[in-house]
Amino acid sequence: MNRFGTLSMLLLSALLVNVTSSTAQGPMPADKPSSETKASRTESTAWKIQNAMSAAPPAISRHATILDWPAKEGDQPMVLRKGTNEWTCFPDDPGTPGNDPIRREESH
Helix, strand or coil: CCHHHHHHHHHHHHHHHHHHHHHHCCCCCCCCCCHHHHHHHCCCHHHHHHHHHCCCCHHHHCCCEEEECCCCCCCCCEEEECCCCCEEEECCCCCCCCCCCEEEECCC
């Protein structure tokens, strides 16, 4: 085999080893968690606060009120953390397929 053939074989082998080792570790986490993952994450108040804060830049979310979605339609949102500015953040809506925390200004 010439140098080009040897180099090609080495690169192909390295690629196969990389693909094999990454699939052996399991799938990479998705940007949009599955409903099962979302259900387990929504149990944690700390996770809800962190997720809600990701909806706004730190200068806003640091002082925003963090609310949780109501348990059922017609209920009031639960305050997870009282804020000091006019912004409100909600964590991911567990009823939707994607990760979608939101923020809104109180005057809106």
